[in-house]
Ligand SMILES: NC(=O)C1=CN([C@@H]2O[C@H](COP(=O)(O)OP(=O)(O)OC[C@H]3O[C@@H](n4cnc5c(N)ncnc54)[C@H](O)[C@@H]3O)[C@@H](O)[C@H]2O)C=CC1
């Protein structure tokens with residue numbers, strides 16, 4: 001029997017790679033209960049019990065395509081879907097006063113504005129990577145970039161599976177932001193996000209990005225600092241998606257009782273400078 005006093009969590013995009021991992025993580029947790037699962041309209045899981053969708057016994061949670069109805073019965077929403085869906089969910093989670101944990105990447109500036117508006121009414125935790133390791137790497141990147149001058153070229157190289165739809169990855173952008181902050185510059189002024197053809201020599205001070213896509217790679221990120229005489233590489237490898245799901249659940253629980261506002265995983269993990 002599920003303990004109804006535990007915080008109720010809704011997982012959006014429940015059939016996705018992250019959605020399934022998140023559902024299993026919540027079901028395995030002693031600190032939270034699965035309050036709902038949302039999928040897009042027309043998806044063949046809608047109307048079915050999530051336990052049977054996952055190939056097991058019924059769990060008494062029916063997959064719905066009505067996000068507001070699900071959010072209204074929950075304390076938190078964990079959302080790893082797609083930008084258009086996440087913007088819609090941000091407004092609905094705010095309406096339901098549920099903590100909104102956003103893992104979705106590829107968000108455009110106008111999407112971020114809408115999420116910021118929702119965060120005036122509810123707690124939002126958003127990060128392009130929810131793992132402990134990457135968030136430590138963010139802080140390390142900032143420190144190394146601050147310690148080195150522009151004799152060191154900075155490149156962020158990311159590796160992902162062949163189904164990923166956005167580039168650079170959300171993590172690569174977090175690492176680029178950290179490197180820029182360490183250097184005391186704005187990333188928008190120095191980012192070099194695509195090289196093809198006669199590009200000319202590399203511009204001193206630029207922060208470059210490269211995206212590799214292949215097979216089932218879960219997610220790997222290198223931050224390269226290269227001078228004429230030496231190279232430093234900071235690297236994170238996600239061996240499986242559970243690192244993201246565990247971080248997201250931690251964020252959902254951390255958000256309980258927090259006031260409205262937009263937070264990130266550095267807040268959740270206590271890693272802010
Ligand atoms: N922040 C982090 O730590 C991580 C972020 N991600 C990001 O999470 C997102 C999802 O990644 P994956 O699970 O690999 O993708 P996926 O394509 O396997 O899953 C996305 C799911 O969202 C569902 N969806 C789309 N629109 C919807 C709507 N309007 N309503 C309900 N459900 C909807 C889809 O049907 C699908 O099940 C991507 O943006 C990815 O970059 C992935 C891993 C870690």
Ligand SMILES: O=C(O)C1=N[C@H](C(=O)O)C[C@H](O)C1
Nearest residue numbers: 105128129164169170171219
């Ligand atoms: O799409 C993915 O898979 C991942 N997306 C996130 C990103 O864009 O950085 C995090 C992780 O690397 C996996």
